[in-house]
Amino acid sequence: MICPTCKNDMIVVEYHEIELDYCTDCQGVWLDSGELELLLESMNMESSHLFLTNILASKESKASEKKRKCPICGQKMKQTAIGREPETLIDVCQQEDGLWFDGGEFGQLLKHLADKPPQTPGSQEQVIAFLGEVFEARE
Numbered sequence: 001m002i003c004p005t006c007k008n009d010m011i012v013v014e015y016h017e018i019e020l021d022y023c024t025d026c027q028g029v030w031l032d033s034g035e036l037e038l039l040l041e042s043m044n045m046e047s048s049h050l051f052l053t054n055i056l057a058s059k060e061s062k063a064s065e066k067k068r069k070c071p072i073c074g075q076k077m078k079q080t081a082i083g084r085e086p087e088t089l090i091d092v093c094q095q096e097d098g099l100w101f102d103g104g105e106f107g108q109l110l111k112h113l114a115d116k117p118p119q120t121p122g123s124q125e126q127v128i129a130f131l132g133e134v135f136e137a138r139e
Helices: 035-042 048-057 105-114 123-134
Strands: 011-015 018-022 029-032 078-082 088-092 098-101
Touching (some): 018 035, 029 035, 098 105
Antiparallel strands (some): 018 029, 029 098, 078 088, 088 098
């Protein structure tokens, strides 16, 4: 897959049955449709479907950065804010092909998710620790 930001090839990082596309140049992360839901389910978050539905249904945020094209369908993606203080602006394919996180934004999502209580002790911490190492989530 080609990175929608820097147009370079991305690598695939797999955790259980979840494949994340990662750009080693800009540190961006692409999640195909359904992968965020799988990630949230692996963290045993009972509200995973609601969280994803809210992202897909959210209105477009006003942003100064140029809109990116979806690496799957080629259409311009909408920019949506998730989380609060700080908000994280992500790119969402309007055809629901997937989500794009600029470098560092995926780590911000992980920090946002870490604030939600896990349903099974240890599951959330394992996923966040693994992804934090891979994508260099910073505090």
